[in-house]
Amino acid sequence: MSPLKISWKSLWSKPLSSALNIMLIAFGTGILTILLLASTQIGQKLDNNSKDIDLVVGAKGSPLQLILSSIYYIDFPTGNIPLKAAQELAHSPFVKKAVPLAQGDNYQGIRIVGTDSNFVSIYKLKTSAGKFWSADFEVTIGSIVAANQKLKIGDTFFGAHGLTGSSDIHKTHAYKVVGILTPQGNVTDNLILTNIASVWKMHEDHEKEEAAEHHQDGKGHQHEDGTTHQHDKNQRPDQGPQNEEKEITALLIQYRSPMSVVMFPRMVNQSTNLQAASPAMESTRLFSLIGVGVDTLQWFAALIMLIAAISVFVNLYNSLKERNYDLAIMRTLGASRSQLFCIVIFEGILLTLAGTIIGILLGHLVLQLIGNYQESSQARLSGFIFLKDEIYLFAAGLAIGIFAGIIPALQAYRSNISKILSKN
């Protein structure tokens, strides 16, 4: 019968107060676990999505909004930019790769993004089935889109105007699924990708559609539905030169050399009517904004832990008064002072350790639940990821147990058994 077993049995003999202490500690640890996991995962997701993109060029406005809309696909775009200006930037010597993005439509809340093959190479996309989009109105869909919308190759659907909602459906053209991406673990899992011309055509009258065909350097394309479009050439008499009319939403840029970091954004912001925003910088800024809330919650959780520690202390201290006689009897049976010390401090450690373990597990479980109910699948959190940092939570739990138990344990160590025994 070791001191540890005596402590264990003693805790079980007062299940209610033990449970209360464990709950308090589990609650505090749980909140800390959730904060730790969520902030780590959000940070990783942010990095993952902007990994190979050095700069985003878009219309003037909030740089954070530009990043959110063009990298994470959460906020609305800042506006459109002329294709011509974008093409000039894309051909700049500072630029290694430039990816045009055209947003504006959705299907069941999933963004339809018009882009080109550079998007595939910058995100290193692969298809698990079918092929990448090539002709107009062909789409390649992310793995999560395929799973959630039950779309498969050959299926067709209509896009709706805007980034959410399905009231204003473009009935003239149907998109056709030609490929499904392998799971990438980033935003592309939740996107519908097509070519830019398709997005344009959805919004423009047919005359512009033809212009887009020319713009595609004579590659041409074929409609599945051939002649069903209405050709009404006289609707827009004030139409200007084709390229200047064309607009895209944003341009993702990969630099050619580190030198570009200094030169290129300044060049864009000063010499053009456009705005350049760095994903890394804006992510950091966003994170520092969220960080304030995380800090507050962390203090809150630490406060709960402190209250838990005090509760464990009071519990041990009070029970020590009742158990004084028990401990004195143990001494008469041959227990040493240090054994009594261990019995008392083990009780504190067992309580906090149990609380910590339950708290960590609870934190994971709750985060998984949160992830399940999250609307935005772009930033879905998972509870099944364990971090090395959680060992610190464990250590903190242990420290609280020792902290709460040390004074009662010292009292047990120092107690004068003759005095206690002669009182009864």
Next chain:
Amino acid sequence: MISIKSVSHSYGHAQNIGFKDWEINNGEQWLLLGESGSGKTTLLHVLTGILKPTAGEVNIDGTSLYSLSSRELDQFRGRNIGIIFQRPHLIRSLTITENLVMAQSFARLPADLKRVREVLESLGIAAKKNAYPNELSQGQLQRVSIARAVINKPALLIADEPTSSLDDKNAHAVLDLLMQQSGLNQATLVVATHDKRVKDAFTNTYELR
């Protein structure tokens, strides 16, 4: 052999209590008689190594108790001295068997369930071995506390007022058990009491005045 030599103790500035020398041969059964406040508990605590006297020496089977270190004294007490208190006090969170095994392990002896059963059987409470203390009657608890005192076959068995809260019938029953157990375990028995009912059972008496 157990002896106390020129032992005296004083609590703080209070009056010094002196005890006359006492020698007990192995296997003897002694009555320690004295009114409340005569220093009976003090002498018992001195005798069991719980209270270091201001002066004097206590010797049990050649070991001078208060020359031992605190840890050695704890262990010596666990192995060689069994104490029965006026009111039986067991650890509530442990079963009867666990209470006895705990006494074995505090004396740094291996857990010996055979010995536990043997002692419980000799006291007629083997049926309660897996019960918790709060499920037992006062009389049964008293038996368990005797069992706990003799579990490690101590050289000295000390009972402090074991009968004072009992009626005549139970007082005699407990006394019989103490005598029987001290004989069975070849332990020297010292019963401290102010209860005149038990007087006749003993031939050796150490009286405090």
